[in-house]
Amino acid sequence: MAYDFDFFVIGAGSGGVRSARIAAGHGAKVAIAEEYRVGGTCVIRGCVPKKLLVIGAHFAEDLVDARRFGWRIEGQSFDWPTLRDHVLADVDRLNRAYQSTLDTHGVTTFHARAELVGANRVRVGDREVTAAHVLIATGARPQVPDDIEGAGRGITSNEVFHLEALPRRIAIVGGGYIANEFAGIFHQLGSSVTQVLRGNRLLKEWEPALADRLLAISMEKGIDVRLNAAPSRVEQLKDGSLRLHLAHGRTVEVDQLLWATGRVPNADGLGLEALGVQRAHRGQIVVDDRGATNLPWLHAVGDVTDRVQLTPVAIREGHALADRLFGGRDWRVDYDHIPSAVFSHPPLASVGLTEPEARERLGGVRIFTADFRPMKNVLAGRDERALYKLVVDAASDRLVGAHMIGPEAPEILQALAIAVKAGLTKAELDATMALHPTMAEELVLMR
Structure with missing residues (x-):
């Protein structure tokens, strides 16, 4: 059968654009459809603009600290x-750059919504x-609770970049990375921030020592963290402000409410049900380790599979899918030892097993920590401390986890992730000469 295209990609985010570009580079005839803007969540309304806000927010403390350095x-x-x-x-610049990449590689772009209408058939806009x-x-997409009265009065991370004014008071519901990042951003920019959690800890999937340290620092900075405070209702007051009703009769009044309660796969309305595409409990598309669905011609990558919601993974x-389908190279993505970061204030970074995970899987482990004040904080008169933690398999001396909270933690951890991925031992770290004076030298000085 002759097809209009060899490869049709629905969604022009990071994963879709990369796959389209690689497939086109292999000589395939490729099209891509995007109903919003080319670039996807990360580029348009996610990690990139959010990181720029983080950088902007850091100037708040830097300007204060500068006085101790003579400025x-x-x-x-x-x-x-x-x-x-x-x-x-x-964001506009990056949108143009992504579109230029597609155009340069000869990928046909449809700026319209696409839907599957049959085997190997896609309706895009008004054509098939x-x-x-x-x-x-x-x-x-951001998840907004559907069991809370008035939840629609809040916004999500999609809308937060377009606020007309900085809110004087903001409540952020959630304890994950998005909630903590925006809590730090708005606090540093001058808003009064209340962070509301259903449970009793931040970042429940992270190394507990880091999560506990972030909680302590956040509260010391002045963020009002409400634990075990499940929201029940959102009420709009006469002056336009909001009253958020919490468990045990507590309330908090704010000018803006941000839901940061997780993200759900964007798989609805694509025609999957009529074709019998297998989906799981959160609506995600079920795929194997090659990105293949239960239909031989249909594939899925990235957050819509709900496997690992990180841009580099998508x-x-x-890339792997395009190589396999059109490049004659069949390789698999390795999901072990994926580094991740939270660009909170201060930031966290982690790779490998947490201490509880390592004790459960390996039994005997050795733990090494460095708890110190960075030089800048010392001279600035700040008591805020950094914490580095290494998790080592006692039987093999192999480094199986590394976790950090402190200035530039994500930048430092990227190099350490190579050591964890390569299976280096603690002895090999110890044999590495320190680069002095740096914060990173602590990684090779723990004894």
């Missing part, structure tokens, strides 16, 4: 529209096309 900056002030508009302008292979890379999955 006098008079009359400083913050203007939210300036930061917001510069961030959005950079056929493709030998179809990839779904539609990502995930990119690698999309």
Whole structure:
């Protein structure tokens, strides 16, 4: 059968764009459909603009600390529209860059919603096309609770980048990475921040020592963290502000409410049910380790599979799929030892097993920690401390986990992730000469 395209990608986020580009590079005739903007969540309304806000927020403390380093900056002030508009302008630049990449590689772009209407058939806008292979890379979307009255009065991470003004008081519901990142951003920019959690700890999947340290630092900075405070109702007051009703009769009044309660796979409305595509309990598309669904011509990568919701994972999955289908190279994504970060204030970074995970899987482990004040904090007169933690398999001396909270933790951990991935031993770390004076030298000085 002759098809209109060899490869049709639904969703022009990081995974979809990479897969389309690689497939086109192998000589395939490729099309991609995107109903919003080319670039996807990470580039348009996720990790990239959020990281720019994080950088902007860091100046709040830097300007204060500068005085201890001899700098006098008079009359400083913050203007939210300036930061917001510069961030959005950079998003526009990246959107153009992603589109240019597709155009350069000869990928046909449909700026319209796509839906499967039969085997190898896609309706895109007002036309139908056929493709030998179809990839779904539609990502995930913010989850808004459907069991809380008035929940629609809040916003999500999709809308937060477009706020007209910086809220004087904001409540952020959630304890995961998105909630903690925006709590740090808004606090540093001058908002009064209340962070509301259903449970009793931040970042429940992370190394407990890091999560506990972040909680202590956040509260010391002035973020009002409410634990075991499940929201029950959102009430709008006469002056336009909101009253968030919590468990045990508690309330908090704010000017803005941000839901940061997780993300759900974006797989609805794609025609999957009529074709019998297998989905799991959260609506995610079920795939094997090659990104294949239960239909031989249909594939899925990235957050829509709900496997690992990280941009680099989606990119690698999309690349591997294109290589297998069109490049004659069949390789698998390795999901072991994926590094991750939380760009909170201060940031966290982690790779490998946490201490509880290592004790459960390996039995005997050795733990090494460095708990110190970075030089900048010492001279600035800040008591805030960094914490580094290494988890080592006692039987083999192999480094199986590394966890950090402190300035530049994600930048430092990327190199250490190589050591964990390579299976280096603690003895090999100890044999590495320290680079002095740095925070990173602590990683080779723990005894």
